[in-house]
């Protein structure tokens with residue numbers, strides 16, 4: 001995933017924004033990433049990925065996701081269909 005790709009597609013929160021938030025705000029728990037432009041508070045698809053980024057950061061690793069942008073979006077669309085999420089957040 002590139003730095004400008006969106007991890008939270010609902011609220012268009014990029015990997016770069018999340019990395020900046022992690023390094024500046026130093027959240028104690030992954031759920032505090034929701035304070036970064038609402039990441040994870042829409043359809044919740046990205047929550048496991050936010051937790052993974054937080055885990056990497058806690059371990060002093062470079063934060064990134066081994067995900068291709070298009071595959072990530074496609075899997076999220078399937079997830080939303082599966083859960084019956086019809087909210088009109090970012091597609």
Ligand code: FES
Nearest residue numbers: 009010042043044
């Ligand atoms: S993709 Fe992050 S809450 Fe929906």
